[in-house]
Structure formats: C-alpha cells, structure tokens
Amino acid sequence: MEIQAGSIVEGRVVRVTDFGAFVELPGGEQGLVHISQIAHEFVRNVRDFLNEGDIVQVMVKGRDAKGRLDLSIKDLTPAPEGAPPPRPRRLPKQSPEFENKLKSFLRGTGGFGGKGGKKGGKKKR
Numbered sequence: 001m002e003i004q005a006g007s008i009v010e011g012r013v014v015r016v017t018d019f020g021a022f023v024e025l026p027g028g029e030q031g032l033v034h035i036s037q038i039a040h041e042f043v044r045n046v047r048d049f050l051n052e053g054d055i056v057q058v059m060v061k062g063r064d065a066k067g068r069l070d071l072s073i074k075d076l077t078p079a080p081e082g083a084p085p086p087r088p089r090r091l092p093k094q095s096p097e098f099e100n101k102l103k104s105f106l107r108g109t110g111g112f113g114g115k116g117g118k119k120g121g122k123k124k125r
Helices: 096-109
Strands: 007-017 020-022 032-036 055-063 067-070
Touching: 032 055
Parallel strands: 032 067
Antiparallel strands: 007 020, 007 055, 020 032, 055 067
C-alpha cells in the first residue's frame, strides 16, 4: 500500500521517545509523530498522551529528505476555541554579575561593532 501525503491512516504506537512517537502503519512502514504534532496544547511529556500499543489515527504530512514518514495527530483535531497560544520558550535569566560585565564591556568598546574604547593602551596623536 503506497502511503501519500494527506492520507489519514490508523496505526499502532511502537515506540515512545522524548521527542515523539513512532507509529507503525499498515504494510509495516513506520513514521514519526513529532512532539509538536501530538496535541494543540503544550506537550511536556509524550507519555502523557501516547503509550506503546495505542491505536491512533494519523495524517501523513509527507516524507522528509531521507524518505521517512512525517505524521501528525494534531492536524486531525480542531483547535480549541479560546485556548491560550502555545507556550513560548523562556530564555534563562542572566545573572546580575554577567549583566554588569556585559555593560562594562560595551562601555569600553563603544557598543556592538562600534569604534573607540581602549586599543592597546596607546593614544593616537
């Protein structure tokens, strides 16, 4: 059975990883449902949504450059109305010590890519 992009197929979850779940489709071919394609809500742990042996319906999104199947469960369910947008990634807060060092560095160099500041300790005449 040739699997085409846009097809909706039923498969069995054969392996769950931190980044998604591998689903075996009819004919024995496997594809990946990436963690971002499991649900509309933020998925911290794939195992909260899928377990090995689960039977799921997936949409075939296509194949990657290496010919592997790219699958989605999220595309088969409507987005909930009024749901908050996906959680943005937060950058870790820098320590105040780092911030002070950066400010000091920027003052001494005249800013990003700027000219000026100390160069070798000698002044031009």
